[in-house]
Amino acid sequence: MRIAAPIEIGPLDADAQQAVRGLAAAAEAHDGVAPLSEQPLLNLGTDAEWITHVVAHTTAGSTIGYVQIDRSGETASAELVVHPEHRRNGRGRVLLRTAERDATLPSRSGEPGQHGKQLRVWAHGDLESARGFARASGLRAVRELLFLTRPTTPTTPTRPLAAETAAPGLPEAPAGYRLRTFRPGADDAAWLRVNARAFATHPEQGRMTLDDLRARQAEPWFDPEGFFLLVPDGADDADPVAFQWTKTEPGQPDDARDGEIYALGVDPEHQGKGLGRLLTDVGLAHLAQAGATRAVLYVEGDNSPALATYERAGFTRAAVHVQYARP
Structure with a gap:
């Protein structure tokens, strides 16, 4: 029974x-x-x-x-x-x-x-x-979220490494832009605005609130030094035009440490300029510097432009997460 x-x-x-x-x-x-x-x-x-x-x-x-x-x-x-x-x-x-x-x-x-x-x-x-x-x-499958992985080394960036930037050893920002790290508190509102624009059609990421951001800042993995903003050169207080947020959970063994490209977004007005590819390289370079042995990320199964970017960067599919609903 x-x-x-x-x-x-x-x-x-x-x-x-x-x-x-x-x-x-x-x-x-x-x-x-x-x-x-x-x-x-x-x-x-x-x-x-x-x-x-x-x-x-x-x-x-x-x-x-x-x-x-x-x-x-x-x-x-x-x-x-x-x-x-x-x-x-x-x-x-x-x-x-x-x-x-x-x-x-x-x-x-x-x-x-x-x-x-x-x-x-x-x-x-x-x-x-x-x-x-x-x-x-x-129930039937209505959405796929892919889990992609690749080794962090050897790293072969598609952009030259900057000799002297706010983030030494990372790929150089293109002309007209500057790469800097996130400032908790000072950058919260600006980041929420660009995140909402970049993920306007995404069912979860685009709805992030200040409370959501603060909750993540309180997590033990949060590190502003792994959270990069691409801003207009000469306008440091302007909203960022793109961002790369990485995540590395503490307590992992040194020889099997995952580092995540947690969120990567580009303002729609600045898309088509290769900024997603640049920031992927930024994330990979930072994760390698931080000691991660494997880079991981999640991407929507129907996001063809992002999938193409990640495939060019050497990522391969490792798992899939599926959302089910009634017809």
């Missing part, structure tokens, strides 16, 4: 957040891929109208399932995880149905966070078990 676990909906206190992190760690150890991405983990302590936390417990109170529904965008997005020892027993279906009801509940409000939206569910790593669960639930 299959028995659905008790379901709890509402904000997560500190103990509940820790239990969800432990659940995610158990699933990652079993599956080889993290079931929750960065933003849902940052959202665990968030109590707002646009987010719903759903936790599945055993009758003894252990946390064995979790789904987070984010309704802040045009569609609702969910990430779901069930403990490996409690799968194939109806827990995932209960969490999915709960998420769908939360997302599609009719709403008369036009404000962010409203219900009445289509639900899209992430499957990280696109494992066969996730594909089977999606098929059985009547």
Whole structure:
């Protein structure tokens, strides 16, 4: 007899957040891929109208399932995880149905966070078990996020290295531009503006807020020396025209250290000038200097210009993350 676990909906206190992190760690150890991405983990302590936390417990109170529904965008997005020892027993279906009801509940409000939206569910790593669960639930793939990798060495930049710049040893900025590092606090608003322009059609990145930026600045991996802005030469206080933000998680072994090209954006008015290629080289050079042995990044599967840039830089596909939805 299959028995659905008790379901709890509402904000997560500190103990509940820790239990969800432990659940995610158990699933990652079993599956080889993290079931929750960065933003849902940052959202665990968030109590707002646009987010719903759903936790599945055993009758003894252990946390064995979790789904987070984010309704802040045009569609609702969910990430779901069930403990490996409690799968194939109806827990995932209960969490999915709960998420769908939360997302599609009719709403008369036009404000962010409203219900009445289509639900899209992430499957990280696109494992066969996730594909089977999606098929059985009547879901189909609607979006792919590719995970690309390449060794950081030997680095072969496509631009000459600058002898003397604000960032020594990095590729030289073209005429009319200057490369400098990000100044927390002073550059926050300007960066948010160019990020919104560069990712105007992106369902997550383009919606980043000051709170989102500050949350990342509080993370142990944040390093402004790995966050580069390309600004008009002679106008240092003007909005940047492009940026390259790198990320290296602490605590990695020296001989297997991943460095991420975390976000790379170019203002639409300055696209077509090779700035994306330049900033890719900047990121790779910085990650190599910082001791990363492998460079990694995420890119939309249908972003042909970005894929072409990264393929020229030597990146290859290592994994895929898929978003599923009902037809």
